[in-house]
Amino acid sequence: MKPDTNGHLPSDCRAISEILSRIGDKWSVLIVMRLTDGPLRFSKLRETIGGISHKMLSTTLRGLERDGLVTRTVYPTIPPQVEYSLTQLGHELREPVNALGEWALRNQGKIHEARLRYDASAIDAAKRNLPKTA
Amino acid sequence: MKPDTNGHLPSDCRAISEILSRIGDKWSVLIVMRLTDGPLRFSKLRETIGGISHKMLSTTLRGLERDGLVTRTVYPTIPPQVEYSLTQLGHELREPVNALGEWALRNQGKIHEARLRYDASAIDAAKRNLPKTA
DNA sequence: CAGTATCCCAGTAGATACTG
């Protein structure tokens, strides 16, 4: 296999792709970020992340736990208490994710402008195709 | 709004989440990586990325173009030729994506192990619940 | 060659209700 200009093999792209499909879903990153400052209980986690359903929080947490990014601790009290916290691996993940986040923050304006431009020209194109309707 | 330990606001998390949902799909990153070394034509792009359907390549490229990450250039030859290349923004995106990729590469072993552990204990738990069946 | 449109299946996520 021939490395590209960055010394990356094609197979590396697959690895990137794989990890992205793992954390690229709607909630994983949000959960990891929320656990940055310390452990949180299920319900607290759900509060602080707006808009996540009971089911999705449960499902996503199990996925993160399975991949060793999050630890689940059950306190056998009544009513039961369950705490979630980041593992070492989970904490380490935050670094590249933050890098991506900073890129996003830095460039969200440009992306927004690009979209406006694109959508505007798409409308123009549509008008050229449908000059007389309405 | 209160910054977390990294000086990030909760709204930043949304921005991260948003960009991730943009590039976190199955193909975007793969396409960006393939365009690293220079422009490629539609069919060439499709060849080098294994397994992508005609439709998805088209759809994903349009999305990347809309966000200003990719440029589409049409050469009015017969048969028509269309070249895709990264914009400046597209090239800049590669940096944080590579960082994530390197994290993925570095830790894929750990993740794999964590999964094996998790799955093994899940099976054990299942066995405890179903001791006599089969 | 490049791209769009249509059809269709499968996986995903929400709402709701129930259990330990």
Place this chain on the structure above:
DNA sequence: CAGTATCTACTGGGATACTG
């Protein structure tokens, strides 16, 4: 409180066929 199960709606993505 934490979590699972079910049912349903929506969407993503593949196959195919057609157009500039």
